[in-house]
Amino acid sequence: MPVETEPVETKDRPPGSGGLQLRGITKRFGSLTATDAVDLDIRPGEIHCLLGENGAGKSTLMNVLYGLLQPDDGQILIDGAPRHFSNPKQAMAAGIGMVHQHFMLVEVFSVAENLVLGREHGVAGLLDMASARRTVQVLSDRYNFQVDPDALVEQLPVGVQQRVEILKALANDATYLIFDEPTAVLTPQEIDELMAVMRSLRDEGKAIVFITHKLREVRAIADRITVMRRGRVVGHAQPTDSESQLAEMMVGRAVSLTVDKQPPRKGDVRLVIEGVSVASPNGALAVDDLDLEVAGGEIVCIAGVQGNGQTELAEALLGITPVSRGRVLLDGRDITGLNPKQTIDSGIGFVPEDRQHDGFVGTFTVAENLVLNHFDEKPFARGMALNLGAIRQNAEDRVGEFDIRTQSIDTPVSSLSGGNQQKVVLARELSRPLSLLIANQPTRGVDVGAIEFLHTRLVQERDRGTAVVIVSTELDEVAALADRIAVMYRGAIVGIVGPETSREALGLMMAGVPAEEAKAMAATGSTSTGTPTDGQPSEGRPPS
Structure with a gap:
């Protein structure tokens, strides 16, 4: 098909390789200063x-x-010459x-x-x-x-x-x-x-x-x-x-990068997933005939490259996404097909993957967000009216317990940092007795200091006897928190292993290699999946 031609120009590129400098780059979005007089040298x-x-x-x-963005102040220099890029095409030409x-x-x-x-x-x-x-x-x-x-x-x-x-x-x-x-x-x-x-x-x-x-x-x-x-x-x-x-x-302060936890004291099995399949919006199976059991008092981390069915599985457990086949049991009760309100009432806590979209209402206050899932029940409601005193007392208690950094409990959650927003979500979910806690990417977009706190609270919930399922793409987080690791690939679990499993073996499993084969390959230093680059799987191995 004929196309209007417009090649990228390169004739204006300065000669030499003296390097690139950013000087005093400031970029504001309204009242937020995203970069403040930043200097940076980039050298060939x-x-x-x-x-x-x-x-x-x-x-x-x-x-x-x-x-892609225009600075409010500062300049860019290449080989000592000031440059200004109104669009990526100009940057590419340089x-x-x-x-x-x-x-x-x-x-x-x-x-x-x-x-x-x-x-x-x-x-x-x-x-x-x-x-x-x-x-x-x-x-x-x-x-x-x-x-x-x-x-x-x-x-x-x-x-x-x-x-x-x-x-x-x-x-x-x-x-x-x-x-x-x-x-x-x-x-x-x-x-x-x-x-x-x-x-x-x-x-x-x-x-x-x-x-x-x-x-x-x-x-x-x-x-x-x-x-x-x-x-x-x-x-x-x-x-x-x-x-x-x-x-x-x-x-800006010392933080601990290790999770202090004792071996799990596992109780009875609380979550049973039997042959569960979940369809994606386009009709393809995102989760395919999956089986998993999680006991009280243990953390099972579901690892894998994003997009292999982990999110669909988590949402199916809560009732957001329907289960196509199979069933889900919680404490022996079949909860397959229940809606989110019913699963929450049955004892499930849920930390969603995207907290800003699914975890809170940004324009609501901290106090209001902390009762979102039970605002219509005692002690937060009296008939048709809200019990504002109980809601405020709950907020004061949770803010103190979870170290939520906020000016007041009446501050909109949208104004908090990512770590404090996540603390609000976790505080709400852990404010009642749970049978099962599902945490999907619990520390995404959270600073190191907040991660330390969130990991500690997840382990404490395990030690209360709750069955904990954590979905994470961060292998360091998986290794630190998990009592068992279930690796998902293309909607199925390719193996369940212990937290001592090497990163190399986990990586091979994330590419579809069965657990025992992955461990053997990692032990011998053979970590290639044999995946060709033409989109077709090699014999006996699915593409990663």
């Missing part, structure tokens, strides 16, 4: 880690550099590429077709797909990506899709590459492969900015580390610094 031949918790201003800063956390790919297009998006040029208005294929092949061979130019993106494993994102940046001859939280949807093996690619790019003279909040990854890959907190640069660190030192810089 170096991996510069930008470390900080969610909301620290890391992504905002890089979005300014990439032309040699800046960005690999986004959420892939910017058209899934029904091929790799080569995705490569020419935004840089379409050819003869007589026709796309030069032959040139695009050659570019993919040349770059793929140079960096050992093993990407088929004609493969449809939707058929590629997640790790390979990320390589396509990198190819898009390299095809524009990017000198400065920004990786924004690139490991969020990868298995440990894919993370290792990504880091090898980043080192290769660095050694070729590229400048890498690696945005993350994961301390382990920073220490493994960084040449330099800049730490941000609340929109400001608060210091610089070395890769040899300990995780505790890095965490203290991020939070």
Whole structure:
């Protein structure tokens, strides 16, 4: 199909490789200052880690550099010359590429077709797909990506899709590459492969900015580390610094990175999942004939790369999503088909994956959010009227017990930090006796200090005899909290293992390898899943 052609210009790129500097970059959103007079030097031949918790201003800063946002103050310099980028196309022309956390790919297009998006040029208005294929092949061979130019993106494993994102940046001859939280949807093996690619790019003279909040990854890959907190640069660190030192810089105080817990005192089985299947909105099975039992007094963590049915399973247990087949028993009672209000009344506490969308009402006060699921029952209601005194007393008690940092119990929850919002959600769910607690990504977007507190409360709930199910994509969190780990892949549990299981074995299981085979492969150092990059599984192995 003929297309209007408009190639990305590169003629304005300054010569030399003197580096890129951000000076005094300030970006405001209303009354919120997302970045406050930030200085940053980015040098070719170096991996510069930008470390900080969610909301620290890391992504905002890089979005300014990439032309997605316009700064309110400050300037960008390349080789000493001031530059201004009104849009990403101008940033790309200046040699800046960005690999986004959420892939910017058209899934029904091929790799080569995705490569020419935004840089379409050819003869007589026709796309030069032959040139695009050659570019993919040349770059793929140079960096050992093993990407088929004609493969449809939707058929590629997640790790390979990320390589396509990198190819898009390299095809524009990017000198400065920004990786924004690139490991969020990868298995440990894919993370290792990504880091090898980043080192290769660095050694070729590229400048890498690696945005993350994961301390382990920073220490493994960084040449330099800049730490941000609340929109400001608060210091610089070395890769040899300990995780505790890095965490203290991020939070501003000493924090414990270990979970203090005793072996579980397991009671009777409280949750039984028998042959449960759950359909996704498009009709495909998101959960496929799944069996699981969880006893009182234990934490079972459900691990896996996001998108393998974990969220659908959690929502089916609460009654948000209907169960297609099978049944769910809680303390011997069949709760299959109950609605969320009924499952909550039966003794289920639920911490949703997206707290802002499903966990609270942002315009409601702290006090109101703390009784959302029982505001119409005693002691919070008297007939048709609310008992405001009881609601306020409950809020005062919960704010103190859960160390919720708020100006008052009448403050809207939307104005709290992410960690304090999550404390409100958890405080509400743990304010009554539970048979089962389901926590989906319980520490996502939460600072290290709040994580320490939330982990402690989850273990305390286990020790009360509650059955606890935690869904998490963070392997460090899984290993710290779990008494047993159930790994999900494509809607099924590929194995249930103990928390002592190696990261390598867990990573293989997350790619679909059965538990015993994964352990054997990890023990011998063979961690390849044998997954090809053309979207088709190798014999005996599903694609990751």
